[in-house]
Amino acid sequence: MGLFGFGKDDDVKEMEKDISVTGSALERAKKGDEGGMAGAATRLMERLLDTGIDGRGPLDSAHKIATDALAKRRTTDEAVDEIVKDHTMMAATGGFLTSLGGFITMPVAMPANIVEFYLLATRMVASIAKTRGYDIDKPEIRSAILLTLVGADADDLLKKAGVVATGRLSNLAAQRLPGPILMVVNKAVAFRLLASAGRNTLARFGKGLPVAGGFVGAGLDTYLIRKIADSARREFPPVTDGTVR
Template sequence: MEQAQDAPADGGAIGNVANSWVMTLLSMGIDGKGPFDSAEEVVRDVARKHTDPQAQVDAIVRKHIALAGAEGFATSVGGFITLPVALPANVLAFYLLATRMTAAIATVRGYDLRQDKIRSAVLLALVGADADELLAKVGVVAPTGVLTGLAAKQLPHSALMVLNKAVGFRLLTTAGKKTFSRFGRNVPIVGGAIGGGLDAFLMHRIAESARTEFPPLAPQITSS
């Protein structure tokens, strides 16, 4: 796994694994599969209980933090994941939850998950500070944020595919080390078989990053 971080664009066998990993995060993490609800379904659920957008985001975050810390959740979704590489079940489940949570926050904030650049931005939120480095590999400098950089550059689909694969390489490297890397300046990211309580803590940190990377597209009227 160590070589995945700097693997070439085609990547050979590792490239296939990275592609499969990314496709799983996009298809299941964002669009849902089996008992794993899509990001939009999560948003519809919280919208029935909360009309205020900020309250909706808070509810989404609480839900995913609780799931991240729940014993047995990883095995409940494991049967719906097929990857050409063995990764700990809790790592797979954690990233699926983190992807869905980030996508749901983006949806509440007014972003269209059907757009490839938004889906790529969701993936980039999972790698934290490494996002700037990965964007630079496809010619994007984003001093004011991941989403701003993607929107300004208007990358073609082929470039977004390269970017997505780079995210896959980075996540596989992190998972393979079974340790912690840094997420942003002070935010650790999951990297192996760890306890549910710490998973919940790390999910909270990713949620804070997602709130920052996906600011509301338009002023929102909040309830008094």
């Protein structure tokens, strides 16, 4: 089981394995051998979409998270606030526990933390989008959800994929992009997340001290997931015409 009770099935274990060798994969990519990195990015993309949005095992789907939040709160904004609060607490807990041992536990703890952080972040963004009236089963909306994870890099990734970005990411739903284009966008997001994973590891273990590293990890994951939450609030404004987008 993962830190939050996420089922460690073969798919998630494979995803952790991908991230644990990201450094060597990046080096191979620089030398022209992109096979390993491409495979890791593909698996990461698939897990974020399938597990992060649709749920698997003990991990509830974004549909259920949004429905439960709306049932307990009087307004959409209150439901979104609860979703963000719950996921921030889980991210902080995961960051603390996996960073607690400093450099001693880093080789084992970091892949698990990175996997679960991105799964949490994906589910949080998808839940916000669902709460605000978006159809998170639409391929374009699912791509917009993944793009939200990379923040300011989203426009750059869209341009490189040949997509003209117009306003908010949720506007991708109106463009009816072909499946192959969306696949390119989704993979580009996964590549960017894998690359940023290494930078976050260095920041998290800059001092490498046991116990103190736990607070650094909790603080970093809290900061990152709040940034993603702020982006999600901007990119998925409430649907006002009563229709599901």
